[in-house]
Amino acid sequence: MIRSLPAITLLSCLAATSAVADATDDRIHELEHLFVNAMVLNGPEVVDCTLSGGAQSTCFTITVKAEPQDYEPGPWCPTSGSDGPELAGKWFVDGEFVDADGAFMASLADVYDDPKWQMVDPETGEIKVTDSLEQCAAAARPDVGAEYENFCVVCEASYMDEDAAVTYTIPLEPVAQDNPMPTNQTGSGVAFNGIRLDGPAPVDAILGAYTVAPFDDCGGHVNLHVGYHYHAATDCLETTAQDDGGDAPVIGIAMDGYDIRANLGVQDPTLDECNGHDQGDGYHYHAGEEGANLILGCMTAQAGCVAEDAGAKCDASARPPRP
Numbered sequence: 001m002i003r004s005l006p007a008i009t010l011l012s013c014l015a016a017t018s019a020v021a022d023a024t025d026d027r028i029h030e031l032e033h034l035f036v037n038a039m040v041l042n043g044p045e046v047v048d049c050t051l052s053g054g055a056q057s058t059c060f061t062i063t064v065k066a067e068p069q070d071y072e073p074g075p076w077c078p079t080s081g082s083d084g085p086e087l088a089g090k091w092f093v094d095g096e097f098v099d100a101d102g103a104f105m106a107s108l109a110d111v112y113d114d115p116k117w118q119m120v121d122p123e124t125g126e127i128k129v130t131d132s133l134e135q136c137a138a139a140a141r142p143d144v145g146a147e148y149e150n151f152c153v154v155c156e157a158s159y160m161d162e163d164a165a166v167t168y169t170i171p172l173e174p175v176a177q178d179n180p181m182p183t184n185q186t187g188s189g190v191a192f193n194g195i196r197l198d199g200p201a202p203v204d205a206i207l208g209a210y211t212v213a214p215f216d217d218c219g220g221h222v223n224l225h226v227g228y229h230y231h232a233a234t235d236c237l238e239t240t241a242q243d244d245g246g247d248a249p250v251i252g253i254a255m256d257g258y259d260i261r262a263n264l265g266v267q268d269p270t271l272d273e274c275n276g277h278d279q280g281d282g283y284h285y286h287a288g289e290e291g292a293n294l295i296l297g298c299m300t301a302q303a304g305c306v307a308e309d310a311g312a313k314c315d316a317s318a319r320p321p322r323p
Contacts (some may be wrong), residue, residue, distance in 0.1 A: 031060055034253075035260045037240045038194025041165050042310060046172070051256075051302035051315040052186065063310045064194035065168040066227035067157065068218075071226050071241050076214045076221060077129040077140035077152035078102045089214030089221070090232075092203055097232060097291035100214040100257070102127065105152065108212070116210060119150050127152055133159040140223055142202070143210035153213040155222040163182040166196060166226050167307045169314035171257040174283075174301035177284070180274050181256075186303040186316075188296040189260055191252035195220065196229035196306070197260065200293045204248055214318040219290065225308065232264065233287035233295050244279050256301035259284040274298040 024046055031044040041126050042063040049059035078088040081102040089100040093111060098104060105127055106118035120127055129152045130139050136155035139148040146265060151180040183199035184287050191197055206213050215221045219232030241249035241262065248261040258276065275296060276285040286293040305314035 013313065024172065028060060034192050034242060035062060035064070035194060037069055039067050039069060040194065042167075043066060047169065047314070049169050049304055050317050051171060051173065051175055051304060052181060052316040053175070053177045053302040054317045055302050057171045057173070057175055057302075058306050059169045059171050059314060061167060061169045061314070062190075063165050064190075065165050066160075066195055066197055066229060068193050068220075068228070068236075070193070070216065071236065073218070073220055073222070076100075076154040076218050077127065077212075078312045079106060079127050079129055081125045081127065083107045083127075089216045090219070091212060091214050092201070092232075092291055092293045095289070095291045097219075097234075100152075100212060103161060105212070112207065115137060119149065119152065119212070130154055139209075139211060140213065142205055147200070149210040151211050153211050155224060156222060157222050157228055159222070159224060159228045163312060164227055164308070167310045167312065168255075168304070169208065169307070170253055171302070172303040174257040177300070177302045179297035180300055181314060182298050183255075185281070186255050186299070187306055188299075189252050189254040191230065191233075191237055192242065192250075193237065197252055197254075197287075197295050198224050198226075198229045199295075200297075201231040203293060213233060226306070230295065231293060232290045233260075236292055237262070244281075246284075247279050248286060250284070251287065254285055254296060254299055255303040255306070256299040257304075258283055258301065258310060260296065261286050263287045263289055272300070275298050276300060 020281045044062040046062040076089040083102040085099040085101045090097050091100040105119040109115050130136050139153045157323040161197035187199050188197040219230045219234045220228050222228050239253040241251045250259045250261050252260045254260050305316045
């Protein structure tokens with residue numbers, strides 16, 4: 001015998017379902033507004049997803065091109081020891097975001113206390129720079145050959161396929177996990193201009209090959225997987241940040257669904273190990289200082305997925321750790 005639900009129970013279930021649907025619709029409309037200045041190819045839309053800790057969840061997915069709409073990325077590498085900061089990018093040194101200009105390149109032996117550094121040719125004053133897709137692919141990798149020692153490594157956005165895009169799948173509601181997840185496994189998130197907020201750059205590996213791979217003044221450079229992306233959250237993000245009256249403007253969304261706000265500019269004892277806290281307006285993160293090589297060090301909730309294939313179903317629990 002099949003028993004029907006009491007009318008009041010059925011109405012309650014329908015009302016709850018409708019409320020969830022309305023909240024989801026509201027969030028999608030909000031996301032459309034937040035990413036209005038990004039080059040969005042598809043979405044945001046709601047999908048089922050499996051998060052990094054195995055939780056089955058509801059996510060939003062959005063596909064974007066890694067191209068900022070309000071400035072031209074670069075420059076990165078100087079080509080001469082006489083090139084000033086206007087012809088060069090930035091680099092991380094001892095917690096500072098310094099100009100990687102010609103004078104800096106000429107000083108690397110002193111900066112790193114290693115005479116093997118000789119980025120500037122002592123006779124011509126020239127700096128060797130990767131200047132092709134092939135050289136970019138060979139030098140911007142963990143096992144760099146000795147032939148690229150004392151090269152300044154740059155990959156241009158033009159090396160990417162015309163249809164290259166990145167799809168982010170992020171939980172609509174964060175799902176807690178027992179232990180924080182380092183962002184070098186997942187990346188930090190995505191800025192509202194559609195550019196990836198990446199995990200820490202592998203500075204030690206880059207320097208270990210006697211190369212430097214500068215960032216532009218906005219903290220970004222290019223790789224052949226996701227294209228242009230950030231390793232520092234600078235004031236370049238102010239144009240798309242959302243100032244909601246909180247302790248700092250919201251600059252993007254972390255891969256676990258929490259907001260990422262701008263750096264506070266001061267030491268705040270309420271920040272946890274992942275640079276997050278709840279100041280009464282909900283838990284959120286704050287980006288690290290520009291020179292820290294740490295937009296976010298870790299995340300407190302389960303992460304979603306980043307993919308180059310827009311049609312890929314998100315199962316973050318099955319992905320291998322990033323190097």
